[in-house]
Amino acid sequence: MRVSVSRSGGVTGIPRRGAVEFVMRGERSPSDNEWAGLYRAARSQTDQLQRDSGNRLARDAFQWTVQLGRQRVDLPDSTLTGPLRQLAERVLAEGG
DSSP: OEEEEEEEETTTOOOEEEEEEOOOSSSOOHHHHHHHHHHHHHHHHHHHHHHTTTOOOOTTOEEEEEEETTEEEEEEGGGOOHHHHHHHHHHHHHOO
16 A cells, blocks of 8 residues: 655645555564554544645645555645644655
């Protein structure tokens, strides 16, 4: 599975990007298991967030784009919460 994240906006306007790939099925490493668990928790949150994403982007706030396999989610920083935020931040930190 491939997860990619892009964060843009903010005061400086400097975009950040990252991506990770991990195994969802079959023989997995402990790291793959950890990523897969975080992915599943984040994925369960995306449908609700997309329905609620009528929120406006605040000035100088970050805008996030999270690609979970074939599903793309575009969200303002204020609505990126819970497991999806944890996944996005970890991808930026470790998948740079």
